[in-house]
Amino acid sequence: MMRRIPLLTATILCGLGAVSLVTDDAAFAQTPPSESAPGPGNATTGRDSEKSSDKFAAPSPDAPQAPGVNAANIPDGPPAEPGEATPAVEQVTGNPVHDDWPAYGRDTSATRYSPLDQITPENVGRLKRAFVYHTGSKPAPGQLNKWAAETTPIKVGDGLYTCSAMDDIIKLDPGTGKEIWRHNSGVKYDSIPYTAACKGVVYYTSSTVPEGQPCHNRILAATLDMRLIQVDAADGRLCEGFGYHGQVNLMKGMGESVPGFVSVTAPPPIVNGAIVVNHEVLDGQRRWAPSGVIRGYDAETGRFLWAWDVNRPDQHGEPQPGEHYSRGTPNSWATMTGDNELGLVYVPTGNSAADYYSALRSPEENRVSSSVVAIDVKTGSPRWVFQTVHKDVWDYDIGSQPTLLDFPGKDGPIPALIMPTKRGQTFVLDRRDGKPILPVEERPAPTATDVPNDPRSPTQPWSPGMPRLGVPELKETDMWGMSPIDQLYCRLKYRRAKYQGEFTAPEISRPWLEYPGYNGGSDWGSMAYDPKAGVLIANWNITPMYDQLVTRKKADELGLMPVDDPHFSPSGGGAEGAGAMADTPYGIVVSPFWNEFTHMMCNKPPYGMITAIDIHTQKVLWQHPLGSARANGPWGLPTHLPLTIGTPNNGGPVITAGGVIFVAATTDNLIHAFDAKTGKELWSDVLPGGGQATPMTYEYNGKQYVAIMAGGHHFMMTPVSDALVVYALPDGG
Amino acid sequence: MASIHKPQSAAEWATVLVAVLLVLLGLPLLIMGAQLAMIGGSFYYVLFGAALIAAGGLMLTGSVNGALLYLVAWALTWPWAFWEVGLDGWGLLPRLFGPTLVAIAVALTVPVLRRIGGTTISSGRSMA
Numbered sequence: 001m002m003r004r005i006p007l008l009t010a011t012i013l014c015g016l017g018a019v020s021l022v023t024d025d026a027a028f029a030q031t032p033p034s035e036s037a038p039g040p041g042n043a044t045t046g047r048d049s050e051k052s053s054d055k056f057a058a059p060s061p062d063a064p065q066a067p068g069v070n071a072a073n074i075p076d077g078p079p080a081e082p083g084e085a086t087p088a089v090e091q092v093t094g095n096p097v098h099d100d101w102p103a104y105g106r107d108t109s110a111t112r113y114s115p116l117d118q119i120t121p122e123n124v125g126r127l128k129r130a131f132v133y134h135t136g137s138k139p140a141p142g143q144l145n146k147w148a149a150e151t152t153p154i155k156v157g158d159g160l161y162t163c164s165a166m167d168d169i170i171k172l173d174p175g176t177g178k179e180i181w182r183h184n185s186g187v188k189y190d191s192i193p194y195t196a197a198c199k200g201v202v203y204y205t206s207s208t209v210p211e212g213q214p215c216h217n218r219i220l221a222a223t224l225d226m227r228l229i230q231v232d233a234a235d236g237r238l239c240e241g242f243g244y245h246g247q248v249n250l251m252k253g254m255g256e257s258v259p260g261f262v263s264v265t266a267p268p269p270i271v272n273g274a275i276v277v278n279h280e281v282l283d284g285q286r287r288w289a290p291s292g293v294i295r296g297y298d299a300e301t302g303r304f305l306w307a308w309d310v311n312r313p314d315q316h317g318e319p320q321p322g323e324h325y326s327r328g329t330p331n332s333w334a335t336m337t338g339d340n341e342l343g344l345v346y347v348p349t350g351n352s353a354a355d356y357y358s359a360l361r362s363p364e365e366n367r368v369s370s371s372v373v374a375i376d377v378k379t380g381s382p383r384w385v386f387q388t389v390h391k392d393v394w395d396y397d398i399g400s401q402p403t404l405l406d407f408p409g410k411d412g413p414i415p416a417l418i419m420p421t422k423r424g425q426t427f428v429l430d431r432r433d434g435k436p437i438l439p440v441e442e443r444p445a446p447t448a449t450d451v452p453n454d455p456r457s458p459t460q461p462w463s464p465g466m467p468r469l470g471v472p473e474l475k476e477t478d479m480w481g482m483s484p485i486d487q488l489y490c491r492l493k494y495r496r497a498k499y500q501g502e503f504t505a506p507e508i509s510r511p512w513l514e515y516p517g518y519n520g521g522s523d524w525g526s527m528a529y530d531p532k533a534g535v536l537i538a539n540w541n542i543t544p545m546y547d548q549l550v551t552r553k554k555a556d557e558l559g560l561m562p563v564d565d566p567h568f569s570p571s572g573g574g575a576e577g578a579g580a581m582a583d584t585p586y587g588i589v590v591s592p593f594w595n596e597f598t599h600m601m602c603n604k605p606p607y608g609m610i611t612a613i614d615i616h617t618q619k620v621l622w623q624h625p626l627g628s629a630r631a632n633g634p635w636g637l638p639t640h641l642p643l644t645i646g647t648p649n650n651g652g653p654v655i656t657a658g659g660v661i662f663v664a665a666t667t668d669n670l671i672h673a674f675d676a677k678t679g680k681e682l683w684s685d686v687l688p689g690g691g692q693a694t695p696m697t698y699e700y701n702g703k704q705y706v707a708i709m710a711g712g713h714h715f716m717m718t719p720v721s722d723a724l725v726v727y728a729l730p731d732g733g
Numbered sequence: 734m735a736s737i738h739k740p741q742s743a744a745e746w747a748t749v750l751v752a753v754l755l756v757l758l759g760l761p762l763l764i765m766g767a768q769l770a771m772i773g774g775s776f777y778y779v780l781f782g783a784a785l786i787a788a789g790g791l792m793l794t795g796s797v798n799g800a801l802l803y804l805v806a807w808a809l810t811w812p813w814a815f816w817e818v819g820l821d822g823w824g825l826l827p828r829l830f831g832p833t834l835v836a837i838a839v840a841l842t843v844p845v846l847r848r849i850g851g852t853t854i855s856s857g858r859s860m861a
Contacts, residue, residue, distance in 0.1 A: 476774055477817045477824070483831035485758065488765050488778045495774045604823050645823075 036591045037511035037548040040496060065251060068259050071191065071225035074249035079318035080304035084378060088273030088299065089207040092156055094340065099699035101155045104200040104267045105526070106696070109404035110337050112528035114697045117658035118704035123729060124660050124673045124683045130705060130728040131177030132688070137164035137196070138722045143189060147720045148692055149711025150197040150265070150524070150651070155698035156217075159233060162724060163198035165711060167223040169231055174700040177726060181236030183229070191225035193263040193282050195714065198224075199335060199524075200267040203233065204299055207273070215239040220299070222264035222277060226250035228302060243302030250277060250295075253307075255324030257290045258564045262331075266401075266524075269345060270299045271338030271377040276345040280333035281353060283395065284579020284588055285562035287360050289353035291324065292331030294373075296380055306380030308347075308373075310364050316380040328353040328360075330369040334524060335401035337417075339431060344383060346404075346417060346431070347373045350397030354581040356506050356549060356588040358391045359454040366390075370397055372419050372427075374434060384434030388421050390457035393506050395518040395590075396422045400526040407437050408534065408616055418529070420522030423502065424470030424540060425463045438465030438618065449505035451549060451586070456505045467613055467620045469521055469540040473501045474513065480604035482634060486595050490602035493593070497546065508549045508586065513593060515603075517545035525652030525665055525694055534615040535676065537653045539626050539663055542607050542646075544593040555580055555587025598634045606646020608666060610653070612679060622679035627666030636717070644681075650713055652694035654706075664691025664708050667716050671695065671708050671725075687725060690718025703728055738795030738849055745849065748842040751835075752792035755803060758835070759785030777813055781806055788839075797846035800839050807836040 070076075093103040098115055105112050119127065139145045153162035153172075159180065160172040169183040202220040209216045217233035228248040230239040238246025254262065261282050268277045274296040281289050296305035306316040311326030319325060334348040349372075352358070352365045361369075370389040373382050389396045400420040406413035407428060417431040428438045442459040449456060479494050481487030498504055499513040506512060520541045528537040550558065560580040561568045578589045593602045601607060606625035614621050625646025632647060633639040651665035655676055664671040669690050673683040690712035697706045706727045712720035740746045762782025770776045784806035791799025810832055818824030 480823070481827045483827055484778065484781065485761050485765075485831075487827040488762060488769060491774055491778075492765055492769050492772075495769060495772045604821075 036596050037546050037589050038550060038554070039548075040510040065254075065256065066258060068188075068190065069257050070249050070251050071187070071223070071227055071259075072247050072249065074227075074244045074247055076249060076252045079253070079320055082306045082316040082380065083298070083303060085273035085296070085298050085305055086300040087207060088270070089205060091205055091270065092203060099155075100157070101153075101696045101698045102203050103154060104152055104202075104335055105337070105401055105403070108269075108338055108340065110335070110401050110526065111403060111405070111531060112526070112652060112654050112694065113530050113656070114654065115657045116697055116699055116704045117656065118699070119656065119660055119697075119706070119729065120658045121660060121675045121682055126729055127673070127683060127685070127706065127727045128730050129685075130726045132726070133172055133177040133179070133724040135162070135164035135168070135170065135722045135724065137166045137168065138720050145714045145720060146192045146194070146196050147711065148195045148197050148650075148713035148715070149709050149722075150195075150199050150693050150713075151709040151711065151724075152200045152694045152696050153707055153709070153724065154200060154203055155696070155700070156203050156233070160698070160707070161201050161203065161219050161233070162709070163201050163221055164722070165196040165198055166192075167198050167221055167229075169201055169219055169221050169229065169236065171219075171233070171236060174698060174705065175703070177724075183231045183236045183238070185221070185223055185227075185229060187224050188259065190259040191223075191263065193224065193260045193265075193280060195265070196224065197265040199265055202267045202270060202275075204230075204270055206300060208300055209241070215241065218242075220268070220270070220275065222250070222266075222268050224263040224265065225259060226254075226262060226264065226279065228268070228275065228277065228297060230302070241301060248297060248302040250279065253293075253319040253323075253325050254290045255327065256564070261285070261563050262290050266333065266335040269336050269338035271345050272340050272343055273299050274305055274377040275299050276336055276338065276347075276375070276377060278332035278334075278336060278347060281331035282563055283355055284581055284590075285353070285564070286580065287354040287357075287583035288327045289562075291326055292329040292350070292353075293325040294332060294347055294375060294380075296377060308375050308380045308382065310368055311362055313364060329365055330397075333397075334399050335526070337402045337404060338377070339404065342415070342432060343377055344374045344431070345377050346402045347375055348398035348400065348402060348419065349373055351392045351395065354584045355395045355397075355579075356393050356547070357451070357454060357581060357584045357586055358393050360584060361391075372398070372402060372417070372429065372434070374431065386419070386427065386429055386434045386436070388419065388423065388425065388427060388461060390460055393454075393456070394503070394514055396516075397518075398422070399520065399524040400522045401524075403527055403529050404431065405529055405531060405615070409437070418527065418536065420469075420527050420538060422516055422518060422520040422523060424468050424516055424521035425461075426466040426469065426522070426538075427461075427463045428466060436463070438463060445503035446500040446505060448500070450508050451506055456503070460503055466618055467611065469538055469609070469611060470516055471542055474499065474515055474544065474603060478603050480602060481595065481600065482598065486598055486600070489595055493546070493602055506547065506549050508551070511546050511548040513544060514547050515544035515593075516541070517543045517593070518590070519543045519648060519650070523650060525650060528653045528655040528661070529615070530655045530676070532657070533676075535621065535655070536613040536615055537610070537655050537661055537676075538613070539608065539610040539649050539653055539665055541648050542603070542609070543601070543648050544603055545590055546593040547588065547590045549586040550589055552585055552587065558587065558589070560587045599636055600634055608646045608649040610663065610674070610679070612676070624679055626663070626672070628668045628670065630670075631668045631718075648716060650692040650716055654695050654697060656697060662695045662697065662706055662708075664693065664695060664710070666691070667718050669710075669718055671727075685727070687721075688719075688723045689721025690716060692716055692718060737793050744845045748792065748845045751838045751842050752789045752799065754835070755785045755789030755792065755799075755839070759783070759789060777810075781810065792842065792846065795846065795849040797843060797850065800843050800846055803839045804836060807832050807839075
């Protein structure tokens with residue numbers, strides 16, 4: 001404390017003149033501002049083995065599900081045996097018509113590439129708002145803000161389909177934004193996990209219901225409270241023939257849980273008639289958290305098809321009464337990509353539960369965590385696995401959706417998959433067998449750690465064939481600030497932490513520095529790929545974290561409890577901040593690598609970048625910082641400066657045949673347009689909230705529109721709004 | 734040591750203010766800078782902090798050497814900053830911007846200090 005007062009005073013004194021000029025990114029607040037690592041020697045108190053008080057005792061995983069966990073009280077029936085999907089007809093997502101954007105990533109390959117060319121580098125500067133639609137989903141007064149809608153609408157024919165942050169399903173007129181219908185999904189506040197997000201809905205054409213009958217074309221949504229819902233695309237009414245009166249209970253077989261522990265936030269792909277469902281399991285809660293099981297359901301009927309359950313690899317049916325899917329297994333929360341041709345779904349996996357401690361994981365889990373797993377959609381068995389981090393204890397789980405492409409090989413195109421990672425390593429794999437197309441090297445990784453009995457992998461995979469979306473290892477001289485004083489504070493922080501590069505092993509006795517952090521590199525925004533030009537667009541982050549393991553006793557002192565503890569308070573610890581990691585010997589404190597007083601990052605800018613890569617040569621075409629300092633500054637004060645500093649960003653890019661790239665994502669609350677050839681910024685507009693979502697573009701009645709959900713992001717500290725903003729060129733212009 | 738000079742005009746009060754500011758800025762630099770140097774980090778900050786405190790102290794006694802000491806430390810900061818980060822603008826900002834603002838304030842005190850104690854100008858031994 002002694003040190004802090006003169007520091008604060010002096011920083012303010014020295015910063016006074018600088019505030020108006022100096023810029024940084026305070027909006028990069030991943031965690032509550034009070035969070036900081038306990039520091040050297042402060043992680044341990046008392047004897048490590050000391051028992052937790054009853055207040056922290058675990059509920060039995062076999063306990064029956066509490067009221068409210070099965071959100072719609074859907075009767076479950078007996079456990080289902082594995083089955084096969086009703087044969088499907090060809091879907092609009094396979095080969096989208098020119099005007100449409102029928103899937104989250106536009107097409108089944110998730111290219112985020114549109115053939116529209118009305119908006120060009122020459123006229124993009126004249127874009128005006130065509131309409132703004134308000135979804136109505138935002139925090140009520142007094143509610144803790146957990147909002148970040150992250151939504152990308154889809155457009156098929158005469159409908160712009162979207163979801164609110166709380167999963168209401170909505171059809172809009174694509175030309176006017178007028179609401180045509182709305183299905184109220186009834187998701188409750190308690191069911192919000194880390195974030196109220198709905199990345200998108202799914203369009204499905206029935207193979208059994210003839211055209212003109214109800215539910216021939218359907219909209220599928222998966223909810224925060226673990227339901228699948230299907231409604232008629234024409235009128236928004238529930239499809240009675242799907243599941244139980246239009247809904248499927250995804251909590252079936254999950255065992256003990258509480259609302260908000262497990263949730264679906266990504267649109268489930270439909271592959272050869274099978275809806276493939278993954279779900280997020282709240283990070284950092286307990287080792288024996290609910291399962292990360294991946295399941296298939298029949299798109300026609302909602303009937304259970306199969307499960308891929310990591311620690312029950314040979315059982316593809318639903319668990320018997322009194323049993324449940326294997327707990328604590330790696331969860332997948334990213335958007336998956338389906339492959340109708342090969343009959344596979346590509347599942348980007350995360351980590352086993354209790355992200356920062358690996359001693360309690362099974363060999364089966366260690367084989368498939370932080371990996372791409374290709375699952376056969378007929379059987380639920382994995383056909384291949386490619387791992388991007390061995391024994392991950394850094395939360396380098398995969399957030400991005402894989403993008404499919406024909407990779408230009410020597411003997412013709414190779415069916416390939418691009419897997420961006422939080423590490424900034426981009427892996428290019430043959431999607432038939434998961435073998436790397438570009439070389440992958442196993443390089444030595446540091447293994448020194450003071451965590452007993454939890455050895456690290458001696459090597460980790462690197463993809464030197466693709467440009468690294470990251471900066472070299474941090475040095476003391478990279479530390480930053482407004483003045484020599486706050487810079488010195490960060491240099492001290494740097495020197496006091498353990499840091500041996502990207503794979504610095506977790507530590508109990510002192511903080512460790514983690515770069516890249518859990519925001520990436522590449523996160524859920526994923527990449528865009530122009531298959532004609534062979535150009536890949538990626539926006540990414542440079543946001544290190546400052547972490548420390550704490551003993552159970554210390555974790556109890558800090559009040560860290562898992563979400564299913566009856567004493568849990570929603571403001572007491574978040575999924576991405578400090579976590580109890582109950583059932584393990586340690587808790588975890590995760591904080592941004594920042595100056596706690598000024599809320600400025602400790603490393604120098606930029607904090608966010610955008611890069612164009614030529615897939616033929618795997619060379620960078622252009623690259624520059626992404627995002628301005630206008631809405632960010634010390635103590636969270638906006639500087640109003642149009643300086644491109646490069647801010648943290650969440651949300652992906654879109655590339656169009658017109659030669660324009662659209663990306664919002666940044667914490668300056670702008671939507672940006674760039675020239676695809678040069679990377680030059682052509683246009684930007686201030687959004688009513690943070691643009692932490694991927695934009696989309698469509699044509700309707702001969703006019704090209706660009707839509708962005710300006711939902712904001714609680715953890716990026718950008719303003720929340722419920723506004724879907726849609727742009728077009730003015731008539732006659 | 735000379736005793737603290739009693740300010741007699743607005744300009745002299747302003748000079749005292751700058752001197753106090755130097756000491757206040759110097760303290761955290763000295764303390765944290767010493768900690769940093771002890772764990773293998775840069776020695777610049779402890780030296781710069783010591784220079785600031787000495788400069789502020791001297792200025793409080795009415796000595797123009799204090800102001801000159803700061804200006805020397807500030808001038809030496811430039812080559813150090815370029816040595817650490819080269820021509821990286823963002824990197825130079827924390828190293829040079831604040832100290833330069835302070836240098837302008839200190840430079841403005843030089844005529845005042847000369848008036849107060851013109852006799853004390855000596856060879857100006859720098860602590861930095």
